[in-house]
Amino acid sequence: MDSLAILSLGFAVFVIVIIVKTARIVPQRSNYVIERLGKYSRTLDSGFHILIPFIDKVAYVHTLKEEVIDVHRQACVTKDNIQVGINGVLYIQVIDAHRASYGINDYRYAASQLAQTTMRSVIGQTSLDKTFEERAKINEAVVQALDEAAAPWGIKVLRYEISDIELPTSIKDALEQQMRAERERRAAIAKSEGERQAMINVSEGQKQEVINMSEAEKQKQINEAEGRAQEIELIASATAEGLRKIALAINEPGGKEAVNLRVAEQYVKEFGNLAKANNSMIIPAELANIGGAVASITDIVKGMSKS
Template identity: 35%
Template sequence: MGGSIALIVLLALLIIFVAIVLFKAVRIIPQARAGIVERLGKYHATLNPGLHFTVPFIDRVLPLIDLREQVVSFPSQSVITEDNLVVGIDTVVYFQVTNSQAATYEITNYIHAVDELTSATLRNVVGGLNLEETLTSRDQINAELRGVLDSTTGRWGLRVSRVDIKEIKPPMSIQDSMEKQMRAERDRRAAILTAEGQKQSQILTAEGERQAAILSAEGDAKAAILRADGEAQAVHKVFTAIHRANPSQKLLSYQYLQTLPKLAEGSANKLWFVPTELGDALRGIGKVFGDGGSSSIDPLNPFAGGADEEEAAEESATPEDSIVDSPELRITEEDLKADPNRTMVDPDDFEMPASSIDPDAPLEVEPREEPVADARSERRDERKAAVEDKIAEKSETMKRSQSPDDAAPPADGNQPDAGPEASR
């Protein structure tokens, strides 16, 4: 009885032992993993993904190795640039185990080894660059780091596929300067954009003003043409109305005398020029006043008179008398200054009745017989010449009075009359 119990216990222990042996002998390697088998402490084989059998208590399977690409982010490294500025650089390394046996037996801790190798290589690469090159040459630094790490870690059973610089931290003073520089650059770009906008605005404004000026000039030209046409029509109508009204010589002579005082207007007038036909005009006006505006005077030739009129003129005037010296027509310079609008005669004397002129009727002049050329006509011509000579003499005297240095007393010894009186 006791022997059977012992046999059962022994059989149970044997079953347990066999189960343990079977458990130790069977190994399943997952995908993207690799196992290193050591037999009696020596490398025996590399287990790839799948089912494998080992000898219990003789073979030992080391921890599995991950064959996938690994991404390791290393902490910030303090690096000194060529211009002696300390910057902090964070790196990220992408690598993969390609040889499990080398990764197990060639290096103790390949991740720590990659970290140290990255720091040393980064110092060497950045040490040959200044701060500006370091900030702007990330691709160059990444390529150099990858080349050095890949060539060094190859014997460790690793393959470095990529190295990236995650962040570069310059000193705070440099950061402030960089911020100011960036702000200035943004301000410069904003100023350029503003200037370009103003330029376009001014161009558009100038174009609009040019178009407006062109339109305004065209409008002014059309307005000037219309005004000129209107003035031409007005002048034509006035000219037609005057010729239709058939004005008399009295009115024309009066308007002529009305214009003469305006020659003296203005403070800059120092010298008066007396027209040569003034004597004829005054003589004709005198004859008009002398006969009381009789209709027997020819309106086209007020200076032509009958025999009786010439006889009266011979008795009342001598060759030395002139109508210019008549008290009724004399106007002095003081009178003109006191009343610039003063005229020689009353304009009411020349008013013409509205019913006396037919605008549509042609001008009819009664033919007159030519006066007989006798002594009286010769005397009339002599008196006319005397008046003209006296007017010319007084005009010359007035000119000499305006130039004291060149003035000389007349030949007859008489004092010259005042300039304005002489001109009248």
């Protein structure tokens, strides 16, 4: 009875081993490379598969997901003989499990080493300033070179990114001085531009002020001239109207006598003022005949009124 139990247990273990060796479940986005008696047989895609026990075996397991490989720091010399340390990150993907298994021993290590050597080559053709300015172009050049070299390995190089660039201390100091000088230069230019603009604004303001003052003076003169013209016109109109009324008054009854009296009064008044203002004076020859002078003036007025 004990021997039968042991035999049964052994048979159960054998069956379990046969099932384990026979049935294979391949996960999603994975490939199993199967060898039959040490020779490549086929590649299993995701799903359930049956193998021949003790004849077929899973030789390699590959994931088809994108893999990230850290490319360790390496010393590179730029075109202008400056040594820099560069870290990078490489993104690859297995696209052919058969070639990834038999094309190279370790495609991850090979891709990392190839990325380092390619980076040294690309940096050697680039100046230090361009190393910082053209990272995208450098990354693209590395990816192109790696993809061509890794094609026989059954992998696809998706992208490469420079994660860090380490510079020597002396170069850092020189770059800091250069950047400081550049900032000071830009500040000086900005200040001068501001002062120039301020001077332009002031001159424009002064120019506009002069223009406004000249326009105001011009308008003032025009207004004064128009005022004087209107004044002269009003005075002339008033004088003409006065003379017209005097002429009408002379032609009325008693008008001639009134004019004679008014002229005589003005004659005497002005002669008296002349005597007060001067110590010596010239006496008209007709002074004794004031009436005759008045009559003469009256005749002149009368003649003007008739004309």
